[in-house]
Amino acid sequence: MRRLWWLLAFLLIAIPCSGGEVVQVSWSPQVLRQGDVLSVIVKPEAKVTTVKGDLDGTTIYFYEQGEGVLAGIVGMDLATSPGQHRLRVVIKDPEGRSSEQVFPVQVEAGGFEVQQLTLPQEMVELKGEILERYLAERKRINGVLNHVRPKRLWRHPFIRPVDGEITGAFGLRRIINGQDRSPHNGVDIGALLGAEVGACNNGVVVFAQELYLEGKTVIIDHGFGLYSIYMHLSEMRVKEGDEVGIGECIGLVGATGRVTGPHLHWGIRLLGARVDPFSLLRAVPSGE
Numbered sequence: 001m002r003r004l005w006w007l008l009a010f011l012l013i014a015i016p017c018s019g020g021e022v023v024q025v026s027w028s029p030q031v032l033r034q035g036d037v038l039s040v041i042v043k044p045e046a047k048v049t050t051v052k053g054d055l056d057g058t059t060i061y062f063y064e065q066g067e068g069v070l071a072g073i074v075g076m077d078l079a080t081s082p083g084q085h086r087l088r089v090v091i092k093d094p095e096g097r098s099s100e101q102v103f104p105v106q107v108e109a110g111g112f113e114v115q116q117l118t119l120p121q122e123m124v125e126l127k128g129e130i131l132e133r134y135l136a137e138r139k140r141i142n143g144v145l146n147h148v149r150p151k152r153l154w155r156h157p158f159i160r161p162v163d164g165e166i167t168g169a170f171g172l173r174r175i176i177n178g179q180d181r182s183p184h185n186g187v188d189i190g191a192l193l194g195a196e197v198g199a200c201n202n203g204v205v206v207f208a209q210e211l212y213l214e215g216k217t218v219i220i221d222h223g224f225g226l227y228s229i230y231m232h233l234s235e236m237r238v239k240e241g242d243e244v245g246i247g248e249c250i251g252l253v254g255a256t257g258r259v260t261g262p263h264l265h266w267g268i269r270l271l272g273a274r275v276d277p278f279s280l281l282r283a284v285p286s287g288e
């Protein structure tokens, strides 16, 4: 029943191509919230040579999801401005004729929680060598996450890496000593110390190192600009370059880095957008 609802949530739009063929474009969810993943399905009724698309200029990498069905995902960063955004689909037929359609996509505020904290200033400000180390680490991480592997490595569906209560919501805004800090760009799962953390999908480990704030961190590249990030591990069970399968243990839940207790911070980056991991679990509803 849930799947049926999900399918109904897709709005079907038929585009007549210049050659007279009809192409159906659908996407879900209909109304996005900041931090959501948008799933786009294109069904050409006749042969097309290429399907391209973008959301506000961010490329959507389409792949075959079944015979004659193309799918793609794209993320709405958690700080995307609410309002109308632009989904564009361009279809080229074998004769080289192309047709372009633009659809308005509505984005609503994420309704993220705001937390006010007062802490000793020396606890929140990094200085000297530590600040330098932190900035160097940021640069390295951004270098990893900005790379787009031109191939899809994931399969459907995605899975959560570990069981446990959500102890830190996605998008949470922390105001520390009156200052707005960067929003929480993942979810915190309060799993037990030493619990096994499974890869949320197939991919290649592109980062497995210890960071100052984030502790032992593993990043998996799933292709097409999609990355999953696992932080504060007590132990890493993979190394850079390893290929991992969905559910394969990549490390153990821990409390490394700057944390108050053991938990897994699980983040997803999709073509630069910081998106809610649970939105990714919902984003690709039908089979392979």
Ligand SMILES: [Zn+2]
Binding pocket: 168, 184, 186, 187, 188, 264, 265, 266
């Ligand atoms: Zn976290």
